[in-house]
Every structure is written in structure tokens, then in C-alpha cells.
Amino acid sequence: MDWWVWPIALFAVTFAMGIVAVLAGVGGGVLFVPIVSAFFPFHLDFVRAGGLLIALTSALSAAPSLLASGLASLRLAMPLALAGSVTSILGALVGLALPTDVVQIALGLTILGIALLMWRIGRSEHPHVTPDALGQALGMHGVYHDPALGRDVHWQVRRTPAAFVAFAGIGVLAGMFGLGAGWANVPAFNLLMGAPLKLSVGTSGLLLSVVDTSAAWIYLNRGAVLPMIVVPSLIGVILGAKVGARLLRVASASLIRRVVLAVLVVAGGRALLKGLGL
Amino acid sequence: MREADLYARWLDVGVRLALAALVLGFGLYVFGVLEALVPPQELLRFWHLPAEHYVAATGAPTGWRWLAMLAKGDYLNFVGIALLAGITLACYARIIPPLAARGERLQAALAAAQLLVLVAALSGVLA
Numbered sequence: 001m002d003w004w005v006w007p008i009a010l011f012a013v014t015f016a017m018g019i020v021a022v023l024a025g026v027g028g029g030v031l032f033v034p035i036v037s038a039f040f041p042f043h044l045d046f047v048r049a050g051g052l053l054i055a056l057t058s059a060l061s062a063a064p065s066l067l068a069s070g071l072a073s074l075r076l077a078m079p080l081a082l083a084g085s086v087t088s089i090l091g092a093l094v095g096l097a098l099p100t101d102v103v104q105i106a107l108g109l110t111i112l113g114i115a116l117l118m119w120r121i122g123r124s125e126h127p128h129v130t131p132d133a134l135g136q137a138l139g140m141h142g143v144y145h146d147p148a149l150g151r152d153v154h155w156q157v158r159r160t161p162a163a164f165v166a167f168a169g170i171g172v173l174a175g176m177f178g179l180g181a182g183w184a185n186v187p188a189f190n191l192l193m194g195a196p197l198k199l200s201v202g203t204s205g206l207l208l209s210v211v212d213t214s215a216a217w218i219y220l221n222r223g224a225v226l227p228m229i230v231v232p233s234l235i236g237v238i239l240g241a242k243v244g245a246r247l248l249r250v251a252s253a254s255l256i257r258r259v260v261l262a263v264l265v266v267a268g269g270r271a272l273l274k275g276l277g278l
Numbered sequence: 279m280r281e282a283d284l285y286a287r288w289l290d291v292g293v294r295l296a297l298a299a300l301v302l303g304f305g306l307y308v309f310g311v312l313e314a315l316v317p318p319q320e321l322l323r324f325w326h327l328p329a330e331h332y333v334a335a336t337g338a339p340t341g342w343r344w345l346a347m348l349a350k351g352d353y354l355n356f357v358g359i360a361l362l363a364g365i366t367l368a369c370y371a372r373i374i375p376p377l378a379a380r381g382e383r384l385q386a387a388l389a390a391a392q393l394l395v396l397v398a399a400l401s402g403v404l405a
Binding site: 100184221235 | 296307318327329330355358362363365366371385402405
């Protein structure tokens, strides 16, 4: 097959991914790694690096407006991003050191776990919170204006020590598999720490941009980044996300979410079988 | 200006610059305007290899050695990629002075610690 077929196919697939990711409320990175590693001829090292850069770019593109509106909080993200970025570096180093089939198996299991988490987990718009001492000491509280409610929302957090452990674990997975970690960040902020849902979604991207940056440099320094994979995918996801945002008003979010879950199950299963040599 | 606004402003400019550099660099690469270390038609033979084997087979640079290869179409793309992966460092560096000036020592220390981690990752000493 001619070489140019692959970047065009990547662009087409990531464009669709960008649309679906916005409609389903997931990051493009979590779809990119399982789908591209399952159906394209690239080695998993390059796909993971591509996944990190795609998740990073999507998060960076959205962060300025979220920060300006107060829907992403630096004070909430900074301490947890520090833990996550250290462990994402470790995850990247371990992922690059392990045999490919072991990483494939672990990736398959992780993707299936993510699908299960997305299927089962609930969300809470404005959890009731009794703040903990560590969260208070770190200044993890604030206020943002919610246009939908037409009022300011004051927020604070709980279970900060447990959150450090959770975000450290999320960092390992992000670095090892090149997955954007919105699927885990949002429930950790919202359900574990009790941050309001909108703030959790906004801050998730900000935190992800720091965590994925750390791991991305490890892949860059190891020579695991191929522009032929990264650039068409980045452009595809960004343009797809713009189209997805326009379709948001007319598409059935629950149907799209079910499609995403089915895709994750198929891609995760394929990664698992590939790792097992089946 | 709030530190969040400063961070947002630097991020916005950085992302725009990085994406422009990527689109331009990729055009010069795929349309063969610049010679590539690994031309696109030859990449097919190598992209199924683990990164370590790819580097050994093609002589691709590791660490920051790509800076010496910016005349090659494929490595010109690394300017945009490095900008994307470097914006967060610049943003953190930018917010430390105002945080420290306002006496927010803990927040400034957290930002400084994060900057150190990012610099360690970027430097290549950990890879």
C-alpha cells in the first residue's frame, strides 16, 4: 500500500474520533491509542506518544477559555498535577522498558476497565462537602460563576490525601499507555473530592495537560515520536472536535456514549488478544 | 492580573504558535519541499518497529539531537511538537513571580516544584 494512504486514513479516523469524543464527553486520547494500535500498522511506542500529544493538545486548546471563566482551577490542579506528573514519567519509562506484548495485554485490560468505569460510574452536579485539613492548607477552594444557574458557586474539597494516591495512579496509566486521563480525572475530582461537576471537567483538562506534558518529553527524548502519525492525527482530532461541538445540540448523547463504549470494548479486546498472540 | 489569567494568555498564544508551526512543517515534509531523514515512502519499512529499534535502524536522533536536524523535513516538525510540549513549562515559569510577590509561598513553591519536574523530563536525563 502507498505511504500516503496511512496519514489520510489517520486523518479520517481521528476526525471521526474528534466528533465522537465531544459528543460522548470523553477525551480523544482515550480513543486514539486503542483504535490506532488495533487497526493501524504502527508500533505501540509511536501510538502511545501520539496519544499523549493528542490528549495534550486537546487539553491545551480548551484550557485558556476554561481558566478565564473560572471553570478550571489552577489551585485545585497544581498539587495533584505534581503527583501525577512524577508518576506519569515513571509510567512512560516502565512502558518503554516492558516487552510490547506485556504492554498490549495491560492496555487491553485497562481499556476494558475504562469501558466498565464509564458504563457504571455516576456523577454528582454539586456534591455536599465537608472540607479536609490538607485541602484547606493547599488552598483548594474557590468560587466560579455558573451561567446556567445564574449564580456564583462556592466550592471546596474533601479526601485530599486519597486524591493524591488516585492521581498518582492515574499518572502511571497516562504515561504508560499514552491515554488522556479525563475518564479518570473527572470521577476523581467529582466523586472522590466532591468538586462540582463543571469544575471537575474543566480542571481535568488542565491537570491532564501537565501530566501528559511530563510523559510526552520521555517519549520525545527516546525518539518515539513520528510526525507522520502525530500531525495528521492532531489536525483530525481538532477539526473533528469543532464539528462535534456544532453537532452537540442535535445528536443523541446517550446513543453516542453507547457507541463509544462498544468501540472501547472491541478495541480493548483486540489489544488484549494481540498481546496474548491470538 | 490573576495568575490563572496569565497562565491562560500564555497558553493561548503558545498553542496557536505550535499548531501553525506543525501545519507548516508537515506541509514542507510530506510535499518533499525539504529533504527528510526518513522519507515518507521509506517510513513504511520502519514504523512497525519499537522506538529503540527504529532509532537504531534509521539513525533517528534521541534527546535534543533533533535540533541539529532542523533542515530535514521530518525533524522540522519537532519545533511545533516541542512547542506544544513546552508551553506548560513557560506558563508555570510565568506565574511563579506574581505568586511569590503576593506572599503566596505555598502556591509558588508548588509551581516551582512542578517546573523542576517538567525540566527534568524535558532535559532528557530521565529518558
